[in-house]
Amino acid sequence: MQRKNCEECDGKIEIKLIDYILLGKNLGKFEAEVCSKCGETVFDENVSNKIEQKAKELGIWGLQAKVKVNQVGNSIAVTITKPISEFLNLKKGKDVLIYPEDKHRLIIEIP
Numbered sequence: 001m002q003r004k005n006c007e008e009c010d011g012k013i014e015i016k017l018i019d020y021i022l023l024g025k026n027l028g029k030f031e032a033e034v035c036s037k038c039g040e041t042v043f044d045e046n047v048s049n050k051i052e053q054k055a056k057e058l059g060i061w062g063l064q065a066k067v068k069v070n071q072v073g074n075s076i077a078v079t080i081t082k083p084i085s086e087f088l089n090l091k092k093g094k095d096v097l098i099y100p101e102d103k104h105r106l107i108i109e110i111p
Contacts, residue, residue, distance in 0.1 A: 003033055003042070011037025020051050023063070023087070027054045063087055078106075 003013045014036055017029040030051060033042045043051065055061035065081045080090060088110055090096075097109040 006035035006038060006040055008040050009035060009038040011035040022051075022055055023060050025058060025060060027051060027058070059083075060087065 002015070005011065006013060012035070013033045016032060016034045018032050018034065018041065020027045020030050030043060030047050032047065033044075034040070052061060063081075063084050065084065067079045067081065070077045070079065080088075084090075090110065095111065097111065099107055101107050
């Protein structure tokens with residue numbers, strides 16, 4: 001059953017084809033319910049499954065990883081998993097810039 005009004009702002013819901021971008025890669029256009037007022041976007045289960053399948057085909061699904069912080073000499077180190085390093089094209093010896101965004105997020109920039 002298609003929604004007629006947005007639960008967030010009571011705006012009108014429209015069906016649109018929108019680009020779905022995951023990790024900087026455009027997976028294609030997918031049908032979604034979009035609020036004309038606040039822009040909330042909702043995909044139905046079948047479309048979500050198609051998005052997931054496309055991300056898996058491109059090798060960008062499930063790159064998240066839980067890792068431990070290790071001790072290396074007087075410093076600490078965080079291991080970057082092989083799938084993430086391949087996605088980022090990181091190689092041993094490559095320089096990166098690392099800094100905290102806040103108390104809960106660490107940014108690693110690859111020049």
